[in-house]
Amino acid sequence: MISVEEASAALLALVSRLPVERVPLRAARGRVLSGPVRARHAQPSFAASAMDGYAIAVADPVPGQRFRIKGESAAGHPFTGRCDGDGAIRIFTGAPVPEGAVRVIIQEDVTRDGDVIVLTDTVGSGTHIRPEGGDFDAGATHDPQRPLGSRDIALLAAMGHGKLSVIRRPEVAIIMTGDELRPPGTLLATGQIAASNGYGLAAMLEDAGAQVRLLPIAADTPESLGQALDLAAGADLVLTIGGASVGDHDLVAATAGAAGLELSFHKVAMRPGKPLLAGKLKGSTLVGLPGNPVSSMVCGLIFILPLLRSMLGLPPGVPRRVVPLAVGIGPNGPREHYMRATLRDGRAQPHARQDSSLLSILADADVLLVRPPRDPERGPGDPVDVIDLPR
Numbered sequence: 001m002i003s004v005e006e007a008s009a010a011l012l013a014l015v016s017r018l019p020v021e022r023v024p025l026r027a028a029r030g031r032v033l034s035g036p037v038r039a040r041h042a043q044p045s046f047a048a049s050a051m052d053g054y055a056i057a058v059a060d061p062v063p064g065q066r067f068r069i070k071g072e073s074a075a076g077h078p079f080t081g082r083c084d085g086d087g088a089i090r091i092f093t094g095a096p097v098p099e100g101a102v103r104v105i106i107q108e109d110v111t112r113d114g115d116v117i118v119l120t121d122t123v124g125s126g127t128h129i130r131p132e133g134g135d136f137d138a139g140a141t142h143d144p145q146r147p148l149g150s151r152d153i154a155l156l157a158a159m160g161h162g163k164l165s166v167i168r169r170p171e172v173a174i175i176m177t178g179d180e181l182r183p184p185g186t187l188l189a190t191g192q193i194a195a196s197n198g199y200g201l202a203a204m205l206e207d208a209g210a211q212v213r214l215l216p217i218a219a220d221t222p223e224s225l226g227q228a229l230d231l232a233a234g235a236d237l238v239l240t241i242g243g244a245s246v247g248d249h250d251l252v253a254a255t256a257g258a259a260g261l262e263l264s265f266h267k268v269a270m271r272p273g274k275p276l277l278a279g280k281l282k283g284s285t286l287v288g289l290p291g292n293p294v295s296s297m298v299c300g301l302i303f304i305l306p307l308l309r310s311m312l313g314l315p316p317g318v319p320r321r322v323v324p325l326a327v328g329i330g331p332n333g334p335r336e337h338y339m340r341a342t343l344r345d346g347r348a349q350p351h352a353r354q355d356s357s358l359l360s361i362l363a364d365a366d367v368l369l370v371r372p373p374r375d376p377e378r379g380p381g382d383p384v385d386v387i388d389l390p391r
Protein backbone atom coordinates (compact mmCIF):
# COMPACT_ATOMS: atom_id res chain seq x y z
CA MET A 1 0.00 0.00 0.00
CA ILE A 2 1.33 3.46 -0.84
CA SER A 3 1.29 6.45 1.55
CA VAL A 4 -1.10 9.41 1.32
CA GLU A 5 1.79 11.57 0.15
CA GLU A 6 2.69 9.13 -2.63
CA ALA A 7 -0.95 8.82 -3.70
CA SER A 8 -1.31 12.63 -3.79
CA ALA A 9 1.77 12.94 -6.01
CA ALA A 10 0.62 10.12 -8.30
CA LEU A 11 -2.81 11.75 -8.67
CA LEU A 12 -1.40 15.19 -9.46
CA ALA A 13 0.75 13.58 -12.17
CA LEU A 14 -2.48 12.53 -13.93
CA VAL A 15 -3.81 16.08 -14.54
CA SER A 16 -2.66 19.37 -16.02
CA ARG A 17 -3.92 22.94 -16.13
CA LEU A 18 -7.00 23.43 -18.31
CA PRO A 19 -7.24 26.04 -21.11
CA VAL A 20 -8.26 29.68 -20.70
CA GLU A 21 -11.59 31.16 -21.85
CA ARG A 22 -13.15 34.65 -21.76
CA VAL A 23 -16.40 35.10 -19.83
CA PRO A 24 -18.60 38.12 -19.11
CA LEU A 25 -18.21 39.54 -15.60
CA ARG A 26 -21.74 38.38 -14.69
CA ALA A 27 -20.73 34.78 -15.41
CA ALA A 28 -17.43 34.95 -13.50
CA ARG A 29 -18.66 34.04 -10.02
CA GLY A 30 -17.03 30.78 -8.92
CA ARG A 31 -14.52 30.92 -11.79
CA VAL A 32 -10.73 31.09 -11.37
CA LEU A 33 -8.74 33.87 -13.06
CA SER A 34 -6.05 32.71 -15.49
CA GLY A 35 -3.64 35.24 -13.98
CA PRO A 36 -3.41 38.61 -12.21
CA VAL A 37 -5.91 41.22 -13.48
CA ARG A 38 -4.76 44.87 -13.76
CA ALA A 39 -6.92 47.88 -13.00
CA ARG A 40 -7.68 49.80 -16.20
CA HIS A 41 -7.91 53.06 -14.27
CA ALA A 42 -7.44 54.43 -10.76
CA GLN A 43 -10.35 54.34 -8.31
CA PRO A 44 -11.42 57.03 -7.89
CA SER A 45 -9.87 58.46 -11.05
CA PHE A 46 -10.35 61.97 -9.59
CA ALA A 47 -10.25 63.46 -6.09
CA ALA A 48 -13.83 63.02 -4.84
CA SER A 49 -15.86 64.44 -2.01
CA ALA A 50 -16.76 61.96 0.75
CA MET A 51 -19.61 64.17 2.05
CA ASP A 52 -22.36 66.59 1.08
CA GLY A 53 -21.19 70.13 1.84
CA TYR A 54 -19.02 72.95 0.50
CA ALA A 55 -15.54 72.73 -1.04
CA ILE A 56 -13.21 75.57 -0.04
CA ALA A 57 -9.60 76.56 -0.80
CA VAL A 58 -8.69 77.42 2.81
CA ALA A 59 -6.92 74.69 4.85
CA ASP A 60 -7.50 76.17 8.35
CA PRO A 61 -10.72 78.22 8.34
CA VAL A 62 -12.00 79.68 11.62
CA PRO A 63 -15.53 79.68 13.10
CA GLY A 64 -17.55 82.56 11.71
CA GLN A 65 -15.52 82.73 8.47
CA ARG A 66 -17.69 83.54 5.43
CA PHE A 67 -17.51 82.11 1.91
CA ARG A 68 -19.43 82.98 -1.25
CA ILE A 69 -20.87 80.09 -3.31
CA LYS A 70 -19.51 80.18 -6.89
CA GLY A 71 -20.88 76.98 -8.36
CA GLU A 72 -21.86 73.35 -7.86
CA SER A 73 -20.19 69.94 -8.31
CA ALA A 74 -22.42 66.86 -8.25
CA ALA A 75 -21.58 63.19 -8.90
CA GLY A 76 -21.27 62.87 -12.67
CA HIS A 77 -21.48 66.68 -13.11
CA PRO A 78 -18.12 68.26 -12.21
CA PHE A 79 -17.65 71.99 -11.63
CA THR A 80 -15.22 73.02 -14.34
CA GLY A 81 -13.91 76.26 -12.82
CA ARG A 82 -11.47 76.89 -9.99
CA CYS A 83 -12.10 77.28 -6.28
CA ASP A 84 -10.02 80.02 -4.63
CA GLY A 85 -9.98 82.89 -2.13
CA ASP A 86 -13.26 83.20 -0.22
CA GLY A 87 -15.10 81.16 -2.83
CA ALA A 88 -16.97 77.92 -2.02
CA ILE A 89 -18.36 75.26 -4.32
CA ARG A 90 -21.54 73.47 -3.30
CA ILE A 91 -20.49 69.79 -3.52
CA PHE A 92 -22.13 66.38 -3.08
CA THR A 93 -20.84 62.94 -2.08
CA GLY A 94 -18.92 61.32 -4.93
CA ALA A 95 -18.53 64.58 -6.89
CA PRO A 96 -15.12 65.67 -8.24
CA VAL A 97 -13.39 68.16 -5.95
CA PRO A 98 -12.77 71.32 -8.01
CA GLU A 99 -9.26 72.50 -8.73
CA GLY A 100 -7.89 74.64 -5.89
CA ALA A 101 -10.18 73.20 -3.19
CA VAL A 102 -8.36 71.64 -0.24
CA ARG A 103 -11.21 70.50 1.97
CA VAL A 104 -14.94 69.99 2.18
CA ILE A 105 -16.96 71.49 5.04
CA ILE A 106 -19.99 69.27 5.73
CA GLN A 107 -23.28 71.09 5.40
CA GLU A 108 -24.14 70.49 9.08
CA ASP A 109 -21.17 72.76 10.00
CA VAL A 110 -22.38 75.90 8.13
CA THR A 111 -25.32 78.25 8.18
CA ARG A 112 -26.38 79.39 4.74
CA ASP A 113 -27.89 82.69 3.75
CA GLY A 114 -28.48 82.90 -0.01
CA ASP A 115 -25.10 82.65 -1.73
CA VAL A 116 -23.14 82.99 1.49
CA ILE A 117 -22.16 80.33 4.02
CA VAL A 118 -20.86 81.05 7.51
CA LEU A 119 -18.86 78.40 9.37
CA THR A 120 -20.19 77.37 12.79
CA ASP A 121 -17.82 76.60 15.66
CA THR A 122 -18.16 72.84 15.12
CA VAL A 123 -15.92 72.67 12.02
CA GLY A 124 -13.64 69.64 12.42
CA SER A 125 -10.25 68.93 10.88
CA GLY A 126 -11.14 66.21 8.32
CA THR A 127 -10.77 67.19 4.65
CA HIS A 128 -13.57 64.80 3.55
CA ILE A 129 -11.67 64.35 0.27
CA ARG A 130 -11.00 60.90 -1.18
CA PRO A 131 -7.73 61.24 -3.07
CA GLU A 132 -7.34 60.03 -6.66
CA GLY A 133 -6.26 56.36 -6.50
CA GLY A 134 -7.26 56.16 -2.83
CA ASP A 135 -8.77 52.69 -3.39
CA PHE A 136 -6.30 51.52 -6.05
CA ASP A 137 -4.05 53.01 -8.74
CA ALA A 138 -4.28 52.26 -12.47
CA GLY A 139 -2.34 49.03 -13.09
CA ALA A 140 -2.91 47.66 -9.57
CA THR A 141 -3.40 43.89 -9.67
CA HIS A 142 -5.94 41.47 -8.22
CA ASP A 143 -5.09 37.76 -8.11
CA PRO A 144 -7.17 36.06 -5.42
CA GLN A 145 -6.03 32.46 -6.14
CA ARG A 146 -9.49 31.04 -5.43
CA PRO A 147 -12.85 30.80 -7.17
CA LEU A 148 -14.13 34.36 -7.48
CA GLY A 149 -16.61 35.46 -4.84
CA SER A 150 -18.83 38.51 -4.51
CA ARG A 151 -16.05 40.73 -3.13
CA ASP A 152 -13.73 39.83 -5.99
CA ILE A 153 -16.47 40.54 -8.54
CA ALA A 154 -17.11 43.97 -7.02
CA LEU A 155 -13.41 44.85 -7.16
CA LEU A 156 -12.91 43.55 -10.71
CA ALA A 157 -15.93 45.56 -11.86
CA ALA A 158 -14.46 48.67 -10.17
CA MET A 159 -11.19 47.95 -12.00
CA GLY A 160 -13.03 48.34 -15.29
CA HIS A 161 -13.42 44.76 -16.56
CA GLY A 162 -16.58 43.69 -18.37
CA LYS A 163 -14.99 40.37 -19.38
CA LEU A 164 -12.42 38.20 -17.67
CA SER A 165 -9.98 35.47 -18.69
CA VAL A 166 -10.65 32.40 -16.56
CA ILE A 167 -9.64 28.75 -16.60
CA ARG A 168 -12.22 26.44 -18.15
CA ARG A 169 -14.27 24.69 -15.47
CA PRO A 170 -13.09 21.12 -14.78
CA GLU A 171 -15.85 18.76 -15.93
CA VAL A 172 -16.48 16.03 -13.40
CA ALA A 173 -18.74 12.99 -13.85
CA ILE A 174 -19.77 11.16 -10.68
CA ILE A 175 -20.96 7.54 -10.79
CA MET A 176 -22.45 6.05 -7.64
CA THR A 177 -22.48 2.24 -7.72
CA GLY A 178 -24.46 -0.26 -5.68
CA ASP A 179 -27.69 -2.31 -5.94
CA GLU A 180 -28.70 -1.02 -2.48
CA LEU A 181 -28.68 2.67 -3.47
CA ARG A 182 -31.83 4.67 -4.12
CA PRO A 183 -32.08 8.38 -4.95
CA PRO A 184 -32.70 10.54 -1.85
CA GLY A 185 -36.44 11.08 -1.35
CA THR A 186 -37.57 7.65 -2.56
CA LEU A 187 -39.12 5.04 -0.25
CA LEU A 188 -36.61 2.42 0.90
CA ALA A 189 -37.28 -1.34 0.92
CA THR A 190 -35.37 -3.54 3.38
CA GLY A 191 -31.67 -3.52 2.59
CA GLN A 192 -31.81 -0.29 0.61
CA ILE A 193 -30.20 3.02 1.58
CA ALA A 194 -30.39 6.57 0.29
CA ALA A 195 -27.42 7.42 -1.93
CA SER A 196 -25.71 10.29 -0.18
CA ASN A 197 -22.08 10.84 -0.91
CA GLY A 198 -22.38 11.58 -4.64
CA TYR A 199 -24.56 14.54 -3.68
CA GLY A 200 -22.11 15.65 -1.01
CA LEU A 201 -19.16 15.37 -3.37
CA ALA A 202 -20.98 17.20 -6.16
CA ALA A 203 -21.61 20.10 -3.76
CA MET A 204 -18.01 20.07 -2.52
CA LEU A 205 -16.57 20.09 -6.05
CA GLU A 206 -19.00 22.73 -7.36
CA ASP A 207 -17.95 25.01 -4.49
CA ALA A 208 -14.37 24.53 -5.71
CA GLY A 209 -15.22 25.61 -9.28
CA ALA A 210 -16.09 22.31 -11.03
CA GLN A 211 -18.96 21.57 -13.38
CA VAL A 212 -20.44 18.33 -12.09
CA ARG A 213 -22.64 15.71 -13.79
CA LEU A 214 -24.20 13.27 -11.31
CA LEU A 215 -24.92 10.21 -13.48
CA PRO A 216 -27.67 7.65 -12.83
CA ILE A 217 -26.79 5.14 -10.10
CA ALA A 218 -25.04 2.07 -11.56
CA ALA A 219 -26.04 -1.42 -10.46
CA ASP A 220 -23.47 -3.97 -9.29
CA THR A 221 -22.99 -5.53 -12.73
CA PRO A 222 -20.15 -4.98 -15.20
CA GLU A 223 -22.75 -4.06 -17.88
CA SER A 224 -24.37 -1.33 -15.77
CA LEU A 225 -21.05 0.13 -14.61
CA GLY A 226 -19.70 -0.11 -18.18
CA GLN A 227 -22.70 1.89 -19.44
CA ALA A 228 -22.13 4.51 -16.76
CA LEU A 229 -18.46 4.78 -17.74
CA ASP A 230 -19.56 5.30 -21.36
CA LEU A 231 -21.87 8.12 -20.21
CA ALA A 232 -18.97 9.70 -18.34
CA ALA A 233 -16.72 9.75 -21.43
CA GLY A 234 -15.25 13.15 -22.20
CA ALA A 235 -15.20 14.37 -18.59
CA ASP A 236 -11.88 15.66 -17.29
CA LEU A 237 -12.41 13.68 -14.13
CA VAL A 238 -14.54 10.56 -13.62
CA LEU A 239 -15.29 9.63 -10.01
CA THR A 240 -16.81 6.31 -9.11
CA ILE A 241 -18.13 5.79 -5.60
CA GLY A 242 -18.28 2.33 -4.02
CA GLY A 243 -17.25 -1.04 -5.35
CA ALA A 244 -13.60 -0.17 -4.86
CA SER A 245 -12.80 -2.78 -2.24
CA VAL A 246 -12.26 -6.54 -2.41
CA GLY A 247 -15.83 -7.94 -2.04
CA ASP A 248 -17.41 -10.18 -4.71
CA HIS A 249 -19.60 -7.26 -5.87
CA ASP A 250 -16.81 -4.66 -5.93
CA LEU A 251 -16.48 -4.20 -9.65
CA VAL A 252 -14.80 -0.88 -10.32
CA ALA A 253 -11.18 -2.01 -10.76
CA ALA A 254 -12.15 -4.97 -12.98
CA THR A 255 -14.73 -3.13 -15.10
CA ALA A 256 -12.63 0.00 -15.59
CA GLY A 257 -9.66 -2.28 -16.28
CA ALA A 258 -11.59 -4.08 -19.02
CA ALA A 259 -12.57 -0.69 -20.48
CA GLY A 260 -8.89 0.25 -20.78
CA LEU A 261 -7.96 1.83 -17.43
CA GLU A 262 -4.22 2.44 -17.08
CA LEU A 263 -4.02 1.95 -13.33
CA SER A 264 -1.76 4.29 -11.37
CA PHE A 265 -2.40 2.82 -7.90
CA HIS A 266 -4.98 0.88 -5.88
CA LYS A 267 -5.09 1.14 -2.05
CA VAL A 268 -3.66 3.85 0.15
CA ALA A 269 -2.47 3.57 3.76
CA MET A 270 -5.13 5.88 5.14
CA ARG A 271 -8.23 5.65 7.30
CA PRO A 272 -10.82 6.18 6.04
CA GLY A 273 -10.14 5.78 2.31
CA LYS A 274 -8.04 2.62 2.03
CA PRO A 275 -9.53 1.16 -1.20
CA LEU A 276 -8.90 4.31 -3.29
CA LEU A 277 -7.79 3.63 -6.88
CA ALA A 278 -6.77 5.93 -9.75
CA GLY A 279 -5.60 5.90 -13.34
CA LYS A 280 -6.25 7.17 -16.87
CA LEU A 281 -9.26 5.97 -18.85
CA LYS A 282 -9.66 7.15 -22.46
CA GLY A 283 -8.21 10.59 -21.80
CA SER A 284 -10.09 11.10 -18.52
CA THR A 285 -8.58 10.85 -15.07
CA LEU A 286 -10.54 8.17 -13.17
CA VAL A 287 -10.59 8.01 -9.39
CA GLY A 288 -12.40 5.15 -7.67
CA LEU A 289 -13.55 6.35 -4.27
CA PRO A 290 -14.55 4.00 -1.45
CA GLY A 291 -18.30 3.68 -0.89
CA ASN A 292 -18.46 4.44 2.81
CA PRO A 293 -19.89 7.95 2.90
CA VAL A 294 -17.26 9.48 5.16
CA SER A 295 -14.46 7.73 3.23
CA SER A 296 -15.55 9.27 -0.05
CA MET A 297 -16.04 12.75 1.45
CA VAL A 298 -12.63 12.64 3.17
CA CYS A 299 -10.99 11.42 -0.06
CA GLY A 300 -12.77 14.28 -1.85
CA LEU A 301 -11.15 16.75 0.49
CA ILE A 302 -7.68 15.18 0.60
CA PHE A 303 -7.33 14.09 -3.06
CA ILE A 304 -10.04 15.45 -5.37
CA LEU A 305 -10.01 19.11 -4.32
CA PRO A 306 -6.22 19.29 -4.92
CA LEU A 307 -6.77 17.72 -8.38
CA LEU A 308 -9.33 20.41 -9.21
CA ARG A 309 -7.08 23.17 -7.91
CA SER A 310 -4.24 21.86 -10.02
CA MET A 311 -6.48 21.80 -13.13
CA LEU A 312 -7.48 25.39 -12.29
CA GLY A 313 -3.83 26.48 -11.98
CA LEU A 314 -4.05 26.97 -8.21
CA PRO A 315 -1.62 25.62 -5.58
CA PRO A 316 -2.94 22.13 -4.82
CA GLY A 317 -1.80 21.76 -1.19
CA VAL A 318 -4.27 20.97 1.61
CA PRO A 319 -3.46 23.53 4.33
CA ARG A 320 -2.94 22.23 7.85
CA ARG A 321 -2.47 24.02 11.13
CA VAL A 322 -1.36 22.88 14.56
CA VAL A 323 -3.66 22.97 17.60
CA PRO A 324 -3.46 21.36 21.06
CA LEU A 325 -5.38 18.18 21.82
CA ALA A 326 -8.30 18.50 24.23
CA VAL A 327 -7.99 14.89 25.45
CA GLY A 328 -5.49 12.04 25.44
CA ILE A 329 -5.62 9.56 22.52
CA GLY A 330 -4.13 6.08 22.13
CA PRO A 331 -1.47 5.01 19.61
CA ASN A 332 -2.37 5.05 15.90
CA GLY A 333 -2.24 1.97 13.65
CA PRO A 334 -0.38 1.57 10.34
CA ARG A 335 -2.65 3.91 8.29
CA GLU A 336 -2.68 7.74 8.37
CA HIS A 337 -5.86 8.48 10.32
CA TYR A 338 -8.15 11.41 9.45
CA MET A 339 -10.34 11.77 12.55
CA ARG A 340 -13.47 13.88 12.75
CA ALA A 341 -12.97 16.37 15.58
CA THR A 342 -14.61 19.46 17.04
CA LEU A 343 -12.75 22.52 18.31
CA ARG A 344 -13.41 23.50 21.92
CA ASP A 345 -11.63 26.71 22.96
CA GLY A 346 -9.15 26.10 20.14
CA ARG A 347 -8.44 22.51 21.25
CA ALA A 348 -9.18 19.48 19.07
CA GLN A 349 -11.55 16.91 20.52
CA PRO A 350 -11.77 13.79 18.31
CA HIS A 351 -15.19 12.19 18.29
CA ALA A 352 -15.34 8.89 20.20
CA ARG A 353 -16.95 7.14 17.17
CA GLN A 354 -14.91 7.20 13.97
CA ASP A 355 -16.66 4.52 11.84
CA SER A 356 -16.59 5.66 8.21
CA SER A 357 -20.36 5.29 7.78
CA LEU A 358 -21.20 8.10 10.24
CA LEU A 359 -22.16 11.21 8.27
CA SER A 360 -23.85 12.85 11.27
CA ILE A 361 -20.46 13.08 12.98
CA LEU A 362 -18.82 14.44 9.83
CA ALA A 363 -21.52 17.12 9.55
CA ASP A 364 -20.92 18.18 13.17
CA ALA A 365 -17.11 18.18 12.95
CA ASP A 366 -15.01 21.34 12.59
CA VAL A 367 -11.75 19.75 11.49
CA LEU A 368 -10.06 16.54 10.45
CA LEU A 369 -7.36 15.70 12.98
CA VAL A 370 -4.50 14.02 11.09
CA ARG A 371 -2.48 11.29 12.76
CA PRO A 372 0.61 9.91 11.00
CA PRO A 373 0.95 6.13 10.70
CA ARG A 374 2.13 4.55 14.01
CA ASP A 375 1.85 7.84 15.87
CA PRO A 376 2.37 7.00 19.57
CA GLU A 377 -0.10 7.78 22.35
CA ARG A 378 -0.69 11.54 22.82
CA GLY A 379 -1.77 13.47 25.90
CA PRO A 380 -4.01 16.51 26.47
CA GLY A 381 -2.28 19.68 25.24
CA ASP A 382 -0.01 17.83 22.78
CA PRO A 383 0.17 19.56 19.35
CA VAL A 384 -1.66 17.86 16.46
CA ASP A 385 -2.22 18.72 12.80
CA VAL A 386 -5.75 19.64 11.75
CA ILE A 387 -7.40 20.42 8.41
CA ASP A 388 -10.33 22.85 8.51
CA LEU A 389 -13.46 21.31 6.99
CA PRO A 390 -15.24 23.33 4.31
CA ARG A 391 -18.85 24.24 5.07
Ligand SMILES: Nc1nc2c(c(=O)[nH]1)N[C@H]1C(S)=C(S)[C@@H](COP(=O)(O)OP(=O)(O)OC[C@H]3O[C@@H](n4cnc5c(N)ncnc54)[C@H](O)[C@@H]3O)O[C@H]1N2
Binds near residue numbers: 177178193250272356
Ligand atom coordinates in the same frame (compact mmCIF):
# COMPACT_ATOMS: atom_id res chain seq x y z
N1 LIG B 1 -12.56 -7.82 3.57
C1 LIG B 1 -12.45 -6.50 3.45
N2 LIG B 1 -13.54 -5.78 3.47
C2 LIG B 1 -13.45 -4.44 3.36
C3 LIG B 1 -12.20 -3.82 3.26
C4 LIG B 1 -11.05 -4.64 3.22
O1 LIG B 1 -9.90 -4.16 3.11
N3 LIG B 1 -11.21 -5.98 3.31
N4 LIG B 1 -12.13 -2.47 3.23
C5 LIG B 1 -13.19 -1.79 3.93
C6 LIG B 1 -13.08 -0.37 3.72
S1 LIG B 1 -11.83 0.42 4.51
C7 LIG B 1 -13.98 0.32 3.01
S2 LIG B 1 -13.85 2.02 2.91
C8 LIG B 1 -15.11 -0.30 2.34
C9 LIG B 1 -15.28 0.35 0.97
O2 LIG B 1 -15.59 -0.54 0.04
P1 LIG B 1 -16.23 -0.20 -1.37
O3 LIG B 1 -15.59 0.98 -1.98
O4 LIG B 1 -16.20 -1.44 -2.13
O5 LIG B 1 -17.70 0.28 -1.01
P2 LIG B 1 -19.06 -0.52 -1.03
O6 LIG B 1 -18.82 -1.90 -0.48
O7 LIG B 1 -19.67 -0.41 -2.33
O8 LIG B 1 -19.86 0.33 0.02
C10 LIG B 1 -19.42 0.46 1.37
C11 LIG B 1 -20.58 1.05 2.19
O9 LIG B 1 -20.90 2.33 1.71
C12 LIG B 1 -22.26 2.41 1.29
N5 LIG B 1 -22.35 3.24 0.09
C13 LIG B 1 -21.79 2.98 -1.10
N6 LIG B 1 -22.08 3.97 -1.98
C14 LIG B 1 -22.81 4.85 -1.32
C15 LIG B 1 -23.43 6.07 -1.69
N7 LIG B 1 -23.30 6.60 -2.93
N8 LIG B 1 -24.13 6.75 -0.74
C16 LIG B 1 -24.26 6.23 0.51
N9 LIG B 1 -23.69 5.08 0.90
C17 LIG B 1 -22.99 4.39 0.01
C18 LIG B 1 -22.64 0.98 1.00
O10 LIG B 1 -24.02 0.75 1.10
C19 LIG B 1 -21.85 0.24 2.07
O11 LIG B 1 -22.54 0.29 3.30
O12 LIG B 1 -14.93 -1.69 2.26
C20 LIG B 1 -14.57 -2.28 3.52
N10 LIG B 1 -14.59 -3.67 3.37
Ligand code: MOO
Binds near residue numbers: 270271272275290295
Ligand atom coordinates in the same frame (compact mmCIF):
# COMPACT_ATOMS: atom_id res chain seq x y z
O1 MOO C 1 -10.84 3.09 4.62
MO1 MOO C 1 -12.45 2.66 4.86
O2 MOO C 1 -12.57 4.11 3.98
O3 MOO C 1 -11.92 2.85 6.55
O4 MOO C 1 -13.84 3.02 5.77
